[in-house]
Amino acid sequence: MSAKQNILDKIVQQKLAEVAVQKEQTPIFQLMECENFKRKCYSAKESISKQGASGVIAEFKRQSPSKGVINGTAKPADVVKDYEEAGASMVSVLTDEKFFGAKASDFASARETLNIPLLRKEFIVDSYQIYQSKAMGADVILLIAAILTPQRCKDFAFIAKDLGMEVLLELHDDAELKHVNKFVDLVGINNRNLKDFSVDTERSIRLAKRLPEDMIRVAESGLDSPEVVKDMRENGFQAFLMGEHFMKMDSPGDTCKSFIKEIVAAI
Numbered sequence: 001m002s003a004k005q006n007i008l009d010k011i012v013q014q015k016l017a018e019v020a021v022q023k024e025q026t027p028i029f030q031l032m033e034c035e036n037f038k039r040k041c042y043s044a045k046e047s048i049s050k051q052g053a054s055g056v057i058a059e060f061k062r063q064s065p066s067k068g069v070i071n072g073t074a075k076p077a078d079v080v081k082d083y084e085e086a087g088a089s090m091v092s093v094l095t096d097e098k099f100f101g102a103k104a105s106d107f108a109s110a111r112e113t114l115n116i117p118l119l120r121k122e123f124i125v126d127s128y129q130i131y132q133s134k135a136m137g138a139d140v141i142l143l144i145a146a147i148l149t150p151q152r153c154k155d156f157a158f159i160a161k162d163l164g165m166e167v168l169l170e171l172h173d174d175a176e177l178k179h180v181n182k183f184v185d186l187v188g189i190n191n192r193n194l195k196d197f198s199v200d201t202e203r204s205i206r207l208a209k210r211l212p213e214d215m216i217r218v219a220e221s222g223l224d225s226p227e228v229v230k231d232m233r234e235n236g237f238q239a240f241l242m243g244e245h246f247m248k249m250d251s252p253g254d255t256c257k258s259f260i261k262e263i264v265a266a267i
């Protein structure tokens with residue numbers, strides 16, 4: 001197996017080790033005492049479904065396993081505020097340090113700054129991380145089918161909903177359709193094959209057609225032109241998770257703004 005073939009396995013191993021330490025340091029009962037536990041979450045479903053919404057989920061992403069360093073200087077509070085002002089329907093902030101270079105303060109400064117839904121982009125392998133996400137002020141969590149059984153996916157989604165958050169379930173292929181459950185609010189289809197990092201939007205379009213009709217479909221990864229987003233929208237996607245295309249620019253916010261202007265004009 002090449003380094004690329006087992007990237008998710010590597011990330012999962014790292015997460016299990018991290019979570020074991022975090023549980024010792026801050027048990028769940030302490031997480032539940034955090035201020036954010038009392039806050040009412042913004043709804044991604046509402047934000048994305050609003051009349052004329054861009055559907056863009058703009059991501060703060062410093063680096064990635066597929067691209068290395070994307071932006072080593074951007075300031076999270078500035079970028080996410082610009083994303084909000086540009087018309088993003090939601091902001092996503094990666095919180096993994098080892099593989100994505102996130103700093104502990106990235107998510108906190110986004111939470112302080114934003115008045116739109118905020119997705120915690122993390123590799124969730126333990127229910128502890130769901131309570132942690134709530135304590136951090138997440139509105140939405142990501143569950144990745146490829147690293148969870150359908151039953152764990154359902155249990156985790158139930159906990160998130162019980163805590164007032166929404167759930168974005170990420171799928172990669174048809175075999176993962178069995179992970180969709182009644183607690184899932186949005187289904188993301190990753191255009192990126194995590195084995196070889198190739199991007200294939202046609203595969204995502206085919207998979208999206210097999211989802212329950214009323215499910216909000218989110219196209220994820222490798223979206224780099226308004227034309228591709230317009231095509232995905234015509235094929236039933238309502239939301240578009242984009243990181244690199246914005247973050248690789250000197251001004252991610254300005255790039256996001258002109259991108260959104262173009263796709264909204266075409267709705």
Ligand SMILES: O=C(O)c1ccccc1NCC(=O)[C@H](O)[C@H](O)COP(=O)(O)O
Binds near residue numbers: 059221242
């Ligand atoms: O981005 C990667 O290289 C990656 C590798 C392994 C697991 C996950 C990965 N990305 C996480 C994401 O979901 C993306 O950050 C997100 O969809 C935005 O993608 P992009 O617009 O291509 O930056």
